Amino acid sequence: MIVxxxxxxxxxxxxxxxxxxxxxxxxxxxxxxxxxxxxxxxLGGLIRFGPAFLLGLSIAAIAGVAYVxxxxxxLAFSDYEFINTYTAGxxxxxxxxxxxxxxxAEEIARMDELKSQYGNPLFRLPITFMExxxxxxxIALMSAAILRKPNVxxxxx
Numbered sequence: 001m002i003v004x005x006x007x008x009x010x011x012x013x014x015x016x017x018x019x020x021x022x023x024x025x026x027x028x029x030x031x032x033x034x035x036x037x038x039x040x041x042x043l044g045g046l047i048r049f050g051p052a053f054l055l056g057l058s059i060a061a062i063a064g065v066a067y068v069x070x071x072x073x074x075l076a077f078s079d080y081e082f083i084n085t086y087t088a089g090x091x092x093x094x095x096x097x098x099x100x101x102x103x104x105a106e107e108i109a110r111m112d113e114l115k116s117q118y119g120n121p122l123f124r125l126p127i128t129f130m131e132x133x134x135x136x137x138x139i140a141l142m143s144a145a146i147l148r149k150p151n152v153x154x155x156x157x
Contacts, residue, residue, distance in 0.1 A: 021135070024067075024131075024132050024135050025135060025139070027063065028060065028063060028132070028135055028136045028139045029139065030059070030063075031056045031059045031060060031063075031136060031139045031140050031143055032139065032142075032143040032146075032147070034055070034056075034059050035047070035052050035055055035056055035059075035140075035143050035144065035147050036143075036147055036153060038055060039052070039147055039155075040154075040155035041155070045150050045154060045155050046150050047147060047148060048148060049144050049145065049148045050144075052143070052144035052147055052148055053140055053141060053144035055140075055144075056136075056139065056140025056141070056143050056144055057136075057137065057140050059136070059140070060132075060133055060135075060136025060137060060139070060140050061133070061136075063132065063136055064129045064132050064133040064136060065129070067128065067129070067131070067132045068125055068128045068129050071128050072125075072128075080119070083114070083115050083118040083119075084115065087111035087112075087114060087115055090107075090111060091104075091107060091108060091111055094107050
């Protein structure tokens, strides 16, 4: 994702939410393969839903913590400019929609409040974690449901 920001700047496909979610889904697909490997190599090809789901959640949590750490490094190297660019983009989009006067002033005040909150790690870290963890949760849920059946992608003997 950082490569996407670096190559794509603030606009374009690499800076889009769709690209971000695509990268997250591809990366979190490793939950499925980690669960499958554990089922096949450590448990002899059998795993119940509960343990599989907990394993998937653990992998998702570790991925979430890594995501937050990498994002914090990116923010530090970019002088925490992300939030300024993000809020300026929202304000410009609102202006382009025709927002003006008191409504625009209210939106600017909301964005200033967001910038202030984002400067606080106790706000920023959980928000960043919650960008990726729900996707990991869903992938862990689906993977556990699929892999609890030993006949799905059985290990080769």
